[in-house]
Amino acid sequence: MKVVPDPENQDATRNQLLEAAGEVFAEVGFRNATVRAICQRAGANIAAINYHFGDKETLYIEVLRYAHGKALEKHPLLLDVPETAAPEKKLRAFIHSLLLRVFEKGSHSWHGRLMSREMIEPTVALDALIEERIRPTHTALATIISEILKRPASDDCVILCVSSVFSQCVFYNHCRPAVVKLFPKLVPHDAASIENLAAHITKFSLAAMKDFSANIK
Amino acid sequence: MKVVPDPENQDATRNQLLEAAGEVFAEVGFRNATVRAICQRAGANIAAINYHFGDKETLYIEVLRYAHGKALEKHPLLLDVPETAAPEKKLRAFIHSLLLRVFEKGSHSWHGRLMSREMIEPTVALDALIEERIRPTHTALATIISEILKRPASDDCVILCVSSVFSQCVFYNHCRPAVVKLFPKLVPHDAASIENLAAHITKFSLAAMKDFSANIK
DNA sequence: TGACAATTAAAACAATTGTTTGAATTATGT
DNA sequence: ACATAATTCAAACAATTGTTTTAATTGTCA
Numbered sequence: 001m002k003v004v005p006d007p008e009n010q011d012a013t014r015n016q017l018l019e020a021a022g023e024v025f026a027e028v029g030f031r032n033a034t035v036r037a038i039c040q041r042a043g044a045n046i047a048a049i050n051y052h053f054g055d056k057e058t059l060y061i062e063v064l065r066y067a068h069g070k071a072l073e074k075h076p077l078l079l080d081v082p083e084t085a086a087p088e089k090k091l092r093a094f095i096h097s098l099l100l101r102v103f104e105k106g107s108h109s110w111h112g113r114l115m116s117r118e119m120i121e122p123t124v125a126l127d128a129l130i131e132e133r134i135r136p137t138h139t140a141l142a143t144i145i146s147e148i149l150k151r152p153a154s155d156d157c158v159i160l161c162v163s164s165v166f167s168q169c170v171f172y173n174h175c176r177p178a179v180v181k182l183f184p185k186l187v188p189h190d191a192a193s194i195e196n197l198a199a200h201i202t203k204f205s206l207a208a209m210k211d212f213s214a215n216i217k
Numbered sequence: 218m219k220v221v222p223d224p225e226n227q228d229a230t231r232n233q234l235l236e237a238a239g240e241v242f243a244e245v246g247f248r249n250a251t252v253r254a255i256c257q258r259a260g261a262n263i264a265a266i267n268y269h270f271g272d273k274e275t276l277y278i279e280v281l282r283y284a285h286g287k288a289l290e291k292h293p294l295l296l297d298v299p300e301t302a303a304p305e306k307k308l309r310a311f312i313h314s315l316l317l318r319v320f321e322k323g324s325h326s327w328h329g330r331l332m333s334r335e336m337i338e339p340t341v342a343l344d345a346l347i348e349e350r351i352r353p354t355h356t357a358l359a360t361i362i363s364e365i366l367k368r369p370a371s372d373d374c375v376i377l378c379v380s381s382v383f384s385q386c387v388f389y390n391h392c393r394p395a396v397v398k399l400f401p402k403l404v405p406h407d408a409a410s411i412e413n414l415a416a417h418i419t420k421f422s423l424a425a426m427k428d429f430s431a432n433i434k
Numbered sequence: 435t436g437a438c439a440a441t442t443a444a445a446a447c448a449a450t451t452g453t454t455t456g457a458a459t460t461a462t463g464t
Numbered sequence: 465a466c467a468t469a470a471t472t473c474a475a476a477c478a479a480t481t482g483t484t485t486t487a488a489t490t491g492t493c494a
Contacts, residue, residue, distance in 0.1 A: 177343060183380070211424030251481070
């Protein structure tokens with residue numbers, strides 16, 4: 001029987017495989033990633049993936065789930081903002097948190113790229129990713145914007161503004177190579193510049209929506 | 218010696234390879250695309266790619282160049298707007314043209330996806346793509362926004378707004394699977410709905426920037 | 435027509451892929 | 465300490481990859 005003596009070192013190779021696979025998948029994509037490269041980076045044997053996960057595809061699905069949990073655990077949807085705060089403050093916190101995930105520098109900087117790849121080259125893991133991760137994020141943003149525009153969250157106008165705000169944040173995830181090449185100084189490099197970018201997107205969007213709620217009859 | 222009797226049917230297989238390769242590369246990416254699948258779709262022999270292009274990578278570079286030319290030929294940067302028009306009208310025309318390329322339905326609908334892939338998984342073709350295609354596009358947009366904000370095109374504020382506008386358009390290129398799944402009715406399906414989306418992005422951005430130019434000292 | 439270049443065709447090549455196998459090793463419970 | 469389950473390991477497997485080769489076919493000009 002399996003006993004659980006030390007949950008820390010439990011399944012050590014399994015966790016190392018998840019970490020290594022996350023990096024490799026983010027670097028070269030699912031199909032281009034070789035199990036040999038992953039196992040080598042994890043310091044494991046070639047057969048380790050099939051033993052612990054069954055096959056390469058199951059490993060990929062588990063990696064997405066793993067990265068998902070780690071990312072939201074580190075940067076919750078809203079940072080330090082009470083539920084009763086003004087929607088404008090919530091919007092700023094939401095944008096800031098999303099940008100922190102986009103520009104994550106730590107050992108899990110690969111999880112953003114992993115999501116971008118899943119958009120461009122969907123796999124069987126996409127549906128779960130959308131339902132478990134992206135939809136809750138959009139719902140949270142839609143709630144905030146619904147308050148700002150004073151219209152129901154299902155309103156076309158709210159949905160369009162959600163996309164407008166969201167797109168400005170994930171833009172740096174999907175077009176990083178171009179942004180780095182065209183506007184190097186636009187790419188945040190530390191916490192302060194991430195906050196600056198969050199300030200711009202917040203200001204830009206609030207100004208746009210202020211005009212919206214004023215002009216719409 | 219090679220003679221050129223009929224420039225239409227000249228290099229027929231070569232063109233068929235370019236078209237077929239464009240579709241396949243857009244569908245599954247460079248590494249996942251097999252020369253067998255491309256040649257089969259082009260109705261050519263397995264060895265045709267190596268004969269006409271040398272190798273698979275050269276074919277890919279040629280495909281990007283080919284798609285680039287076709288796309289801008291069909292949808293110029295500015296649609297039916299004179300050089301002397303108001304910058305607000307130019308902005309609307311620019312956004313509309315960009316969205317037309319993003320939602321292109323014709324036989325070259327794959328070229329947008331090809332660009333998205335190049336961002337996520339850069340190849341040797343990326344630098345040329347940025348310099349020959351993306352930089353001119355951004356420069357055109359920066360000129361328009363520079364007029365609207367009445368600030369030099371090199372101003373940080375202008376650059377940030379260029380990104381804000383641009384991101385709202387290409388968002389539908391990079392996150393199509395999620396948008397289709399989360400807000401199906403948001404995805405334009407004909408010329409009229411593309412124009413509606415262009416109207417929203419234009420209105421959203423103009424409202425934001427109007428506030429910008431008013432508040433910045 | 436006949437010689438020669440251009441193109442197409444089928445087959446085979448070497449390299450790499452994910453996966454499986456079966457033995458060796460380690461850890462665990464009594 | 466022993467028996468048993470869990471895990472690791474090296475080797476090999478079958479399938480697929482881009483490319484090359486060599487012959488057949490087509491087209492072109494003298």
